[in-house]
Amino acid sequence: QNEIVSYVVLIPYFQSLDSLIVKFLLNQLGISSEEELDGTVDLGQNDLSKHMKLLNLYIVKSINENHKQSNSNTNQCPPIIALAHCSAHGTKVYDGTVESMSLACALNDIGGVESINSNSLAMYDYVALGHIHGPQNCGSEKIRYCGTPLKYSFSEAKDEKSVTVVELNEKNSL
Numbered sequence: 001q002n003e004i005v006s007y008v009v010l011i012p013y014f015q016s017l018d019s020l021i022v023k024f025l026l027n028q029l030g031i032s033s034e035e036e037l038d039g040t041v042d043l044g045q046n047d048l049s050k051h052m053k054l055l056n057l058y059i060v061k062s063i064n065e066n067h068k069q070s071n072s073n074t075n076q077c078p079p080i081i082a083l084a085h086c087s088a089h090g091t092k093v094y095d096g097t098v099e100s101m102s103l104a105c106a107l108n109d110i111g112g113v114e115s116i117n118s119n120s121l122a123m124y125d126y127v128a129l130g131h132i133h134g135p136q137n138c139g140s141e142k143i144r145y146c147g148t149p150l151k152y153s154f155s156e157a158k159d160e161k162s163v164t165v166v167e168l169n170e171k172n173s174l
Contacts, residue, residue, distance in 0.1 A: 004070060004078055006168065007063050009124070011084035017051040025058045053120035056082075060123050079125035079168045087115035087131050088138045091145070118143050126166055135162055 017025075026032070060080060067077045118139030121127045127143040133156060135147030146164035151157060 004067065006078050007067075007080045009059055009063075009080060009082045011052075011055075011082055011086070013085050016047045017055070022051065022054065025054050028058055029054075029061065048115075049117040049120045052086075052116050053123075056120065056123055080123075081168070082121060082124040082127045083130070084121065084127060085130040088118040088121070088129060088143070089115050091115070091132050091138060092134060092136055126168060128164075128166075134159065135164060 063080055064077050068075070121143055122140070125142065129138060129143065129145045132145045133148045133152060135145055137144050144164060144166075147162060148156075149161055149163050151159060151161060
């Protein structure tokens with residue numbers, strides 16, 4: 001029926017952005033400086049989280065503009081789903097003996113990979129995260145690690161595996 005029912009954004013392994021890319025994104029968003037950006041991005045976030053949020057603001061703005069220009073029967077943008085392979089603060093990780101908040105999480109580093117603040121993904125209607133093998137919500141029920149359907153190491157031998165199924169009924173509704 002030529003109707004857009006959802007947008008899906010694929011976010012690969014993410015590192016802090018080069019300063020030229022940051023300047024480009026600020027310009028595209030009409031933000032004159034990183035200091036002005038600090039009003040829209042939590043100052044408690046690391047550079048990776050700030051850059052992720054900056055990129056996401058640009059992506060969502062671009063999708064909304066694209067939707068307005070499309071031949072859609074509705075002015076409201078359909079749900080925007082993000083698939084991201086990253087680690088987010090507050091993630092529970094299995095240390096081989098006890099499931100607990102890892103010290104690495106507190107240091108914004110999980111498995112040697114810098115983690116992001118889950119707030120930097122809050123603009124999406126649903127975020128499916130990868131990288132962590134245990135299913136769990138991350139900050140809210142709309143930001144979730146699905147886990148893995150298979151056991152990938154001996155440390156996961158006793159873990160119960162599952163598949164997460166999500167149904168989006170309409171914008172902002174799981």
